[in-house]
Amino acid sequence: MQIRLIAILFLLFFASYEAKKFMEKREKDLTTESLKETLELKNGDIILRKEDNALSDFFASLDGAGFSHIGIVANSKDGFVVFHLEVDENSDEMKVSNIKDFVNFSKKIAIYRYKNNINEDSLSKLLNEFLENRPKFDFEFSLENDTLYCTEFINDIYFKLFDENLYTYLYEFNEQSGISINSIIQNTNLEKRYELEF
Numbered sequence: 461m462q463i464r465l466i467a468i469l470f471l472l473f474f475a476s477y478e479a480k481k482f483m484e485k486r487e488k489d490l491t492t493e494s495l496k497e498t499l500e501l502k503n504g505d506i507i508l509r510k511e512d513n514a515l516s517d518f519f520a521s522l523d524g525a526g527f528s529h530i531g532i533v534a535n536s537k538d539g540f541v542v543f544h545l546e547v548d549e550n551s552d553e554m555k556v557s558n559i560k561d562f563v564n565f566s567k568k569i570a571i572y573r574y575k576n577n578i579n580e581d582s583l584s585k586l587l588n589e590f591l592e593n594r595p596k597f598d599f600e601f602s603l604e605n606d607t608l609y610c611t612e613f614i615n616d617i618y619f620k621l622f623d624e625n626l627y628t629y630l631y632e633f634n635e636q637s638g639i640s641i642n643s644i645i646q647n648t649n650l651e652k653r654y655e656l657e658f
Contacts, residue, residue, distance in 0.1 A: 501540045501559070501571065504578035504621075505533040506614060506650065508641060510568040523631050523640035527570065530610050530641055531562060532617055534587055543587055545597050545613045552597040554590055554613070570655040572645055578621060586620055601638050603630075611639040626650075 501507075508527040510520050519528035531544030542562040545554050563569050590613075598607035608616065611627070618626040628647050631640035644650070 500653070501533050502573060503533065503535050503580050504574060504583055505653070506572040506574075506644070507531050507533055507542055507559075507562065508570045508572070508645070509563055509566040511565050512567045522633065523642035525640065525642035525645060526568065527641050530614050530644065531557075532587075532614055533559075533571075534583065543590065543613075545595065545608050545610045547597045547599075552599075553594040554608075556591065566658065568655065568657045570645075571653040572650045573653050574618070575649050575651055576622070582621055583617070586617055590617075601633075601636065603637065603639070609638075611641055611644055614644060615639050 507530070508525075509529050510516055510527045511529075516528040520526050529544065529546060531542035533540055533542055535541075538558070540559050542557050542559060543554065544557065544562070548555075595613070596607045598605060598609045598612065600607075601609050603612065615626045618624075626647055626649075627639045627643040629643050630637035631643055632638075645652070
């Protein structure tokens, strides 16, 4: 009888311990950091972000998209990375960031996927060419020069892949036409995979 009681107590303790471990793991799986690290991605996916700062707020409100930055996802030997054009304190050239760094300070992210199959070899070749040339960020936001801004960069890649613009209209700002995030995500060939707010 005592052995039976000890066995029952041991089983209850073990079950309680395992349940607690499961709950802690579940809570860890639902943290912002783990969600940002475990996105379901595919080569050629378009990733968008919105950060919590005045500059991000400004760009997110320009054309009503609610996002301020855009990049393209590619698989590398170290996992998925994002190719994007952004200015920071270190450089104004194209950047390749791991997913965690790209979304680290984001308050909102989204993934869009092109509905047609992307030739991964062509995409890889294009991205490698960009990597070799390291285009500079276009501070003028002009479509008429040899520098690029983030949406122009994404459009350029898709134009080279499919021989058509990804943007659906040109956004007018300061008497200048440009490619906005909203003009890209309105493309009916893009499917929103998901959007997350933190």
